[in-house]
Structure formats: C-alpha cells, structure tokens
Amino acid sequence: MIPFVYSRPGDAAEAVEAVAGDPGATFLAGGTNLVDHMKLGIASPTALVDVREVVDDAVEELPGGGVRIGAGTTNSELAAHPLVRRRYPLLSSALLAGASGQLRNMATTGGNLLQRTRCVYFQDVTTPCNKREPGSGCSALEGHGRDNAVLGASERCVATHPSDMAVAMLALDAEVRVLGPSGERRVPLADFHRLPGAEPERDTVLEHGELITAVDLPAPQEGARSTYRKVRERASYAFALVSVAALVSVRGGQIADTRIAFGGVAHAPWRARRAEEVLRGRPVTETAFRVAAEAEFAEARTGRDNAFKVPLAINTCAAVLRSLTEVNG
Amino acid sequence: MDTTITLKVDGERHELTVDTRTTLLDALRDGLGVYSPKKGCDHGQCGACTVLLAGRRVLACLALAVAHDGAEVTTAAGLGRGDELHPVARAFLDHDGFQCGYCTPGQICSAVGMLAEAEREWPSHVTEDLEAPVEMDEAEIRERMSGNICRCGAYPGIVGAIGEVLR
Structure with missing residues (x-):
C-alpha cells in the first residue's frame, strides 16, 4: 500500500471539493472493498476523504410514499429498518443474502453501489485486466470463466457486478442522488452502472469527485x-x-x-x-x-x-x- | 504518514501513533500488544479478526485505525469480568466450540454481536417472515455466523454453544 493522506471533511460539499480537486483522492466510507483493494494493489489513492460523518445515515419517508436512504446507512441497518421490511421486503432479502454480519455492519449503501467486480483476474495484479489496467487485455476471456457475464459484455471485459442490493433497487426503480462540484443531480439506478464497452475501467457514470448522498425509492406498487x-x-x-x-x-x-x-x-x-x-x-x-x-x-x-x-x-x-x-x- | 489517535480497548484508554495505512487489527496487535483478535486472511473473508466496535461486530482487518480515532473496541479478551468468563466464552468451553483456538476470539466476538442483533429483532437470510419476531433456531445461528470460518470444523460445538446461551 502506498502512503496516503487521510482527512475528515466538515460537510459533503467540502468532501466533494477535496476529491474533485485531487486526481489521486478518493472517498472512504465503510472501506470493506476499498481497503482490501489498497492492500492488493488494485487501488492506490494518495488521499482518502472519509465521508462517513458527512453523508446521511437515516432512512426517511418521502411525501408520496417513497423512502430516502442516506448513502451512509449501513447494509445491516437498512435490511433491518421497519420501513424497508414492510414496504420493500425484497430489498431486505437482497441485503441479507449478501456478505456476512460483520461486513453488513461496515458496508454502506453508497459504497455497495460502487463496489467493484470480484472477477479473479481483476483482483490479481499479476495478470492482465482491462478494468484494472486499461489496454492490458482480458485474462477472463481465455481463463477461468465461470463467473463471466453472459449479457452485455464486450471483448474488453466480461466481468460481472457483485451487488445483491443493487439488483433489488433496480427492480424497485431506485434513483441515485449525487453531489458533484457543480451541484446535485439525480441518476436513475438503471442508468447508473455502465456496460463495459471500450472503457471497462469505468463501472458507473459518476465523474471523479461526485459523491452519492442518497438513494430514493418510489412508493411501493399497490398489490404487487x-x-x-x-x-x-x-x-x-x-x-x-x-x-x-x-x-x-x-x-x-x-x-x-x-x-x-x-x-x-x-x-x-x-x-x-x-x-x-x-x-x-x-x-x-x-x-x-x-x-x-x-x-x-x-x-x-x-x-x-x-x-x-x-x-x-x-x-x-x-x-x-x-x-x-x-x-x- | 503518522497520526496520533486514541483507542479505548477493553475498557482501557490508549494513545498511539499509527501510519495512516495501519489497519485497526495491526494497531491492536502490533501497536498495543492486544493479541486476542487474530490475523487470518487479512482480506475480510475469514472473520478471525472480528471485534466489537461500539457494540457492533466488525472486521478489524478492513478498518483503518486512523478512521476510528476515539473508538471503543471490545475484543474477546475484554468480554469477561476479571476471572469470570463471558457466558458465550463459557459455553464455547462447555461445548468444545473450538479445536486449535485460532478463530475462537473472532467467533466469540461475532456471537456476542450476533446475539445483540437478534435481540434487536434484526432478521437474517433464513428468517421466513421479515415482520414477525425472530425465532433463533439452529438454521438462524448457522446463517448469522457464516462470516466466521473454522478450519478445524468445530461448527457443531460452536452452534451448540450459542444455542445454549440462547436458552
């Protein structure tokens, strides 16, 4: 792991500014994926901006029957939340099917959406991988391919997205709220994650410095x-x-x-x-x-x-x- | 890049200087000589490093020490009172919930954290009705403890020990 500067910004706007203004900086939330990637050499940030105290960790009702999930809400709190269990039980089920009790206590909603593929070649820095090192090639095409994608893959990348939570949120028509240097924007979850195409290194449509602040779920469908x-x-x-x-x-x-x-x-x-x-x-x-x-x-x-x-x-x-x-x- | 942090570990306050890259696990073991949490895989896959952070079970190998300045950490060694073992630790002894013992401090911390989660009526993957009160049976224990691997395969004893605490 290379040395890095650690900081705790005072609010979300300060966090965005700190990352947007530094190409080597990245946000830290639960750390369950990022810290592991830093150990493995997959990620080498020179600055970590800790956002756990500047993004909301509450689940609130929205007018009209939906809910807003603060990006800092842990996977375990979200799965156990009475509003989620009652109105969106498939989201609780998806969260509870993922990881372990310890990891769910650390992992956040925002971080879960940004977790990276578990493709074995992506995680092994001794092998070529276009997602980790653009242009180096895809080892999974010819190698161990049991986990490879079957839909929407490209000749550059056949990795799959590992989240359970995001699959349930996608079926629920969730919308991601994002704060960037030029203000807030909302991205339907259906447009949030990218297919690999020619740029498999980009998992999502987020620009460097954009921070997920919340996920909104529309009111549940009556009778579904x-x-x-x-x-x-x-x-x-x-x-x-x-x-x-x-x-x-x-x-x-x-x-x-x-x-x-x-x-x-x-x-x-x-x-x-x-x-x-x-x-x-x-x-x-x-x-x-x-x-x-x-x-x-x-x-x-x-x-x-x-x-x-x-x-x-x-x-x-x-x-x-x-x-x-x-x-x- | 060195930073000075404070940690309250098993009731005792410590001030220590850590590199920002130091995990909570390395800060406890190498920085403070608290050897109860173990380094198994060091990648969040085995559960041997499980500690309680403000009462919640977490993996110390994936937590950066610098991000937990001021935190209250409980390890398996800090669960009992003096010579009196914590009921979960006692039950592990009574049920042969270990063989080599390497994963045991993590198993015990995880069990204590898990029992508190069940107490709060948190459901699990095997809970049939997400809105009904949780009934802790063997399937629930096994599912909720799935993040703690035991290479000796002492699972029947571990499940038995936790089952006894629940009774």
Missing part, C-alpha cells in the same frame, strides 16, 4: 408481490452465480405489471425489460414465464465455463415468477 432469490455455490457468504429480483401484480389471472432484475449475469445489475414486456397483459402460465425469461437471454453469449448461467437464470426467473403468482403461495 415481490421477492429476491440468489443462487450460489454455498448456502451463505458467497457471491451470486445468478440472482433474480422481481415484483409482480396479477389482476384477473393476467400479469398486470412486473419488474424484474438479474444479478450475476452482466457488468451491471441487469433490468429485464424484454421479459417484462413479454409478460405484461399475459395470462399467468408457466409457458409465459419461460418465454419471457428466454426472450431476455436470447442474445446471451457464453464461453467454455459459464454456459450454465443461461438455463440457471431462466429457470430461476421462472421459479420466482411461479412463486409470486401462486394463488395461495
């Missing part, structure tokens, strides 16, 4: 049932092979509305707009679930080690939709 299901190689404390967050409303035996997002399949949490479109207005049948999920993965591209992800994602999606539409389930 929702869940988060994560498939992984251990019963606990493992990243997703595939995960599905879904909300479904049924009226008169037909799917009135649905919102579906996948984790573990792409460089960003993946909103399944095609599957949603196929399902809207359709009768609740197993065939509809499968046709919709298959439509979402019609353009999936797989390699030697990750072809299993496509049927796994389709089957998991169909199972989730079945469980959410069972009459007495």
Whole structure:
C-alpha cells in the first residue's frame, strides 16, 4: 500500500471539493472493498476523504410514499429498518443474502453501489485486466470463466457486478442522488452502472469527485408481490452465480405489471425489460414465464465455463415468477 | 504518514501513533500488544479478526485505525469480568466450540454481536417472515455466523454453544 493522506471533511460539499480537486483522492466510507483493494494493489489513492460523518445515515419517508436512504446507512441497518421490511421486503432479502454480519455492519449503501467486480483476474495484479489496467487485455476471456457475464459484455471485459442490493433497487426503480462540484443531480439506478464497452475501467457514470448522498425509492406498487432469490455455490457468504429480483401484480389471472432484475449475469445489475414486456397483459402460465425469461437471454453469449448461467437464470426467473403468482403461495 | 489517535480497548484508554495505512487489527496487535483478535486472511473473508466496535461486530482487518480515532473496541479478551468468563466464552468451553483456538476470539466476538442483533429483532437470510419476531433456531445461528470460518470444523460445538446461551 502506498502512503496516503487521510482527512475528515466538515460537510459533503467540502468532501466533494477535496476529491474533485485531487486526481489521486478518493472517498472512504465503510472501506470493506476499498481497503482490501489498497492492500492488493488494485487501488492506490494518495488521499482518502472519509465521508462517513458527512453523508446521511437515516432512512426517511418521502411525501408520496417513497423512502430516502442516506448513502451512509449501513447494509445491516437498512435490511433491518421497519420501513424497508414492510414496504420493500425484497430489498431486505437482497441485503441479507449478501456478505456476512460483520461486513453488513461496515458496508454502506453508497459504497455497495460502487463496489467493484470480484472477477479473479481483476483482483490479481499479476495478470492482465482491462478494468484494472486499461489496454492490458482480458485474462477472463481465455481463463477461468465461470463467473463471466453472459449479457452485455464486450471483448474488453466480461466481468460481472457483485451487488445483491443493487439488483433489488433496480427492480424497485431506485434513483441515485449525487453531489458533484457543480451541484446535485439525480441518476436513475438503471442508468447508473455502465456496460463495459471500450472503457471497462469505468463501472458507473459518476465523474471523479461526485459523491452519492442518497438513494430514493418510489412508493411501493399497490398489490404487487415481490421477492429476491440468489443462487450460489454455498448456502451463505458467497457471491451470486445468478440472482433474480422481481415484483409482480396479477389482476384477473393476467400479469398486470412486473419488474424484474438479474444479478450475476452482466457488468451491471441487469433490468429485464424484454421479459417484462413479454409478460405484461399475459395470462399467468408457466409457458409465459419461460418465454419471457428466454426472450431476455436470447442474445446471451457464453464461453467454455459459464454456459450454465443461461438455463440457471431462466429457470430461476421462472421459479420466482411461479412463486409470486401462486394463488395461495 | 503518522497520526496520533486514541483507542479505548477493553475498557482501557490508549494513545498511539499509527501510519495512516495501519489497519485497526495491526494497531491492536502490533501497536498495543492486544493479541486476542487474530490475523487470518487479512482480506475480510475469514472473520478471525472480528471485534466489537461500539457494540457492533466488525472486521478489524478492513478498518483503518486512523478512521476510528476515539473508538471503543471490545475484543474477546475484554468480554469477561476479571476471572469470570463471558457466558458465550463459557459455553464455547462447555461445548468444545473450538479445536486449535485460532478463530475462537473472532467467533466469540461475532456471537456476542450476533446475539445483540437478534435481540434487536434484526432478521437474517433464513428468517421466513421479515415482520414477525425472530425465532433463533439452529438454521438462524448457522446463517448469522457464516462470516466466521473454522478450519478445524468445530461448527457443531460452536452452534451448540450459542444455542445454549440462547436458552
């Protein structure tokens, strides 16, 4: 780890100024990802600006029935919050499916959105990786590829986004509030994470110095049932092979509305707009679930080690939709 | 870059000078000679370094000491009173909740923090009804302790020890 200066700004604007004005500076919140990356040599900031005391850590009701989650809210406080458990149970479920009790006590909402891929080559500085070192090549294309993306990847990068929380928030149509040097802006979560394209080193649309201050969730859909299901190689404390967050409303035996997002399949949490479109207005049948999920993965591209992800994602999606539409389930 | 910080560790106040790169774990062990929290993986994957920070279980290997100036840290060694063991530590002895003992201080701190979380009605991944009172059974204990790895495989004893404390 290279030496760095540590500072605690007085407020969020000061924090933004400190990072925006110094290309070597970065924000520190829970540190669960960043401190590890500094040890591994993946990140080498020369200044850390601690934002834990300058971003809100409260969950508040918004007029109109939504909630605002302060970016400093820890994953454990958010998962346990009564408003979240009651109105957005799939978000609690997603958070509780991630990491361990200790990590959830440290990790924050803002930091969770900014966590980086767990691709083994990204985390191993002895191997080429375009995300870590632009232009060096992608080791995952030919190497161990079990975790690789199946949707939206590029020839430069096949990494997947590791967050559970973000997948649930994406299905909930969350909006990210950002403070930058020129003021505040809001970014729909659907536009927040990038696909790798030619610049896999950029995970999100944030500019250097922009700070996540909160995440807003719109009012929950009346009558919708929702869940988060994560498939992984251990019963606990493992990243997703595939995960599905879904909300479904049924009226008169037909799917009135649905919102579906996948984790573990792409460089960003993946909103399944095609599957949603196929399902809207359709009768609740197993065939509809499968046709919709298959439509979402019609353009999936797989390699030697990750072809299993496509049927796994389709089957998991169909199972989730079945469980959410069972009459007495 | 050196900074002077204060830490209250197991009830005792210390002032120490640390490089900004020093983790809380290294500050405790190398800076203060508090060897109860262990360095296992040093990457937040094994739980051996678990301590309580203002009562919450956290991983000392991923916390920077400089970011915890003024913090109150409890290690497994500071949980008992004098010669009297903390009930969780006592139960680990009674149930053979360890073999080599390396992960044990982290396991005990994690269990103490986890029991406080359950007391506050925090749900877990295996809690069926997110709005009902939490019922702590074996599945709950196993899920909530999944961040603490035991290479000797003393899990049945660990689960038994925590189960006894809950009774």
